[in-house]
Amino acid sequence: MNARRQPIHAVESDAPRAIAPTEWKRFEQSIGEIFEAFGMDLDTPGTRRTPERYLRALYDATSGYDGDDKLLAVFPNECRREGDRLVGQLLEGPISFYALCEHHALPFHGVAHVGYIAHERIIGVSKLTRLVRLYARRFTVQERLGEQIADALGDLIEPHGIAVRLEAAHLCTQMRGVREEHSRTVTTVWRGVYSDAPDLRREFLADVRCE
Ligand SMILES: [Zn+2]
Ligand SMILES: [Zn+2]
Secondary structure, three states: OOOOOOOOOOOOOOOOOOOOHHHHHHHHHHHHHHHHHHOOOOOOOOOOOHHHHHHHHHHHHOHHHHOOHHHHOOEEOOOOEEOOEEOOEEEEEEEEEEEEEOOOOOEEEEEEEEEEEOOOEEOOHHHHHHHHHHHHOOEEOHHHHHHHHHHHHHHHHOOOEEEEEEEEEEHHHHOOOOOOOOOOEEEEEEEEOOOOOHHHHHHHHHHHHHO
């Protein structure tokens, strides 16, 4: 278990990471040794600072562990019904994301579509983008990423239903030729009213395809 993994509801930044300068130096040394052993010439103008740049890029790509306290703003909404049917699916997407697969620490990237049936609160599209990136910028797997986005959105606005569809290309398989170059992995999470209403699921998927 990763001790740094925050509880799903904790979207605010409770403990941003802190890495001491001496640690950075040690990490640069280690990654430099690995690059060199694998074939990189570290003694050129272009590569001398590569270990440092690589670690900085990796640190930025995992900034989701630092949390995001700008996520907490939500807006009031009027719950809408027609007869006994809830109306007003909100669909946002495509939201692009880049994540690191926890099995290989290599990127998987693609787009997210998030749909929800609002109750008394809604969230702006820029916040949804933040929410997707909060969980994408970590070492994760696609299935968990979808679940975490759905859980956090549920905590933030308590809608009647949530749908999260992720479509991604996984470099850990594609770069090594394990899988066909253009294959995409699709995962979908259904929550609340989507779970037992096929018509809502169809509506969501139809809207996603029209994007
Ligand atoms: Zn992988
Ligand atoms: Zn409602």
